[in-house]
Amino acid sequence: MPDRPSVPRANSAGSLIIAGTASNTGKTTVTLAALRAMRRKGLSVSSAKAGPDYIDPAFHRTASGAECMNLDTYAMSAGTLNHILGGLQERSEYTLIEGVMGLFDGSAAGPGSTAEIAGRFGLPVLLTVNVAGQSESAAAVVRGFMTHNEKVRIAGAVLNQAASARHGEMCRVAVEKVGCPVISVLPRQTDLALEGRHLGLKQAEEAPDLEAFIERAADWFERHTDWPAFLSLFRPPGIGPRPGPAEWGTAPLGAHTAVASDRAFRFFYPHLAAAWRERGAKISLFSPLAGETPHPAADAIYFPGGYPELHAREIAGKKELFGALRRAAGRGVPIFGECGGYMILGESITDGEGRTHPMAELLPVEFTIQAPERHLGFRKAALREAALGEEAGARFHAHEFHYASIRRTDPYSDSLKALFEMADSEGNPLGPAGHMKGSVAGSFIHIIDKVRD
Known part of the structure; x- marks a missing residue:
């Protein structure tokens, strides 16, 4: 087996972005699972959601027990962004930021992407990849994301929807060959889906089995994740002056x-x-x-x-x-x-x-x-x-x-x-x-x- 890309093992508290290669890669489920798993381990964790989404933050709040804030590089001033992320860092040791759409997708005018948040604050990105129906091709996708913007650092990958242990291992080997550490290989699990409606997901308070869903997701994530490697990805954000x-x-x-x-x-x-x-x-x-x-x-x-x-x-x-x-x-x-x-x-x-x-x-x-x-x-x-x-x-x-x-x-x-x-x-x-x-x-x-x- 080839040598795995090195992941620094020092537990450095700070922030981490969970992004996707596109919408519907599973980044919301991965984020909820990670938040609950961290909370169960007794870690102090908060979260943010990239973009103007109202609905996902309520799910975050249920998973973490802490208020989830929005971060939007198109619609928010630099002072507002600094104030929000600075406040999250003051209130908790770890902050998970869920991306919006694909990593580099933003408004029609260009700004507003998850990548802009990563670049502005110097934050690492954990890239969620839906590997269903592919193996070596997943490596090509990850390599493209790693090289697309030099200001954005892909610190690791979550390989979601692996059809079997063998399929997951094939994808892991392929992705790590291009120099990207694989933090999680998550098997397909049919009971991890959230119901939607015309403005997105149904609201958190309308899902009577949400607590059970989040617990299942946390079990799934914790069981298939290199936990020390995951925690080592967090880095302190480079936050500018906080406004009055x-x-x-x-x-x-x-x-x-x-x-x-x-x-x-x-x-x-x-x-x-x-x-x-x-x-x-x-x-x-x-x-x-x-x-x-x-x-x-x-x-x-x-x-x-x-x-x-x-x-x-x-x-x-x-x-x-x-x-x-x-x-x-x-x-x-x-x-x-x-x-x-x-x-x-x-x-x-x-x-x-x-x-x-x-x-x-x-x-x-x-x-x-x-x-x-x-x-x-x-x-x-x-x-x-x-x-x-x-x-x-x-x-x-x-x-x-x-x-x-x-x-x-x-x-x-x-x-x-x-x-x-x-x-x-x-x-x-x-x-x-x-x-x-x-x-x-x-x-x-x-x-x-x-x-x-």
Whole structure:
């Protein structure tokens, strides 16, 4: 057997990126398995997810017991990135970062890839390769990834979906011949699959057997992994200056913001909550599905994205909630909704079966998901009016991902204004977007960070 590539055995705490050669290589399952296995060993571990994903971080949180943060080199400023990763490193000894799509894939404009995170922070990459149906060809794939960008270091490989012990050994020998240490050879296991829906995986709280799934995955990963070699891959990230409280994230909507939080409204970025709190803002949570209303002392109300279309009938029956929102709007309390949160502020939602459900009626917009049409991509958004705790003209990086559309709306006017002037990730104009009426505002985009020149 040929000599194996050397792997430094010093246990160096820090961060490690788990990336894939493409989507659907198994990197999410590998990440969850590694997080739980590390937690079971008593290691202090946190995690991050590359890109704007809301759903995977909840799975990370279940596996590790720690908050998972997003890292996005397209949508986040250098200060925000430094603050997030620096905070993770302060709170735990090890940080696992799950990549997005394939290692070098990013936005249409180019930035935003997992490779950019690796290059920016000088972090090693553990490459997940689905070796089903190949052996020597896996080595060619790994060699290509190793040489594609000199700023990105492939520190090791996980060979996933090996059909047998012999197949796995053939792949391991081939990959190690090109100088890449193989850390894990993971056999195909049919009970390790997660169910999805139209915006990705189902939410973690909707998977009743998630704990058992993660435990099985951790057993699988631990049994087939060179554990000392795996832990030796972590390296301290090269983090630049950490910004002050007002220099990262976005401004809080108010001194006390009531945030909708349940199965219908779950997509609230943890880094934005942290930025608001760091500026001294208070956040209280309420569940529209449970019939709760915003805290009476709140001076702002936020409805994040989620899946209100799946709960539209139930939400439509929450008359007390709608009454509380209308009274708050009447007092001039800022109310902001993003994507699914935008939809609840409108007049109605028509579900996939064609049934129309009345909503809060704070914005003259009717939404439908009856004929789903995917809207996906990074966005550049500039406020057309003062709102969201910012002055007119404030610019944001954001992400849009939804299948709902507007069935009917009133035209823009002096009383019903567009919230944003929008462009795609390459700067191509998309025109006005969203709505603002009095103190109520909403749009389909999810704000990730404020643009800071």
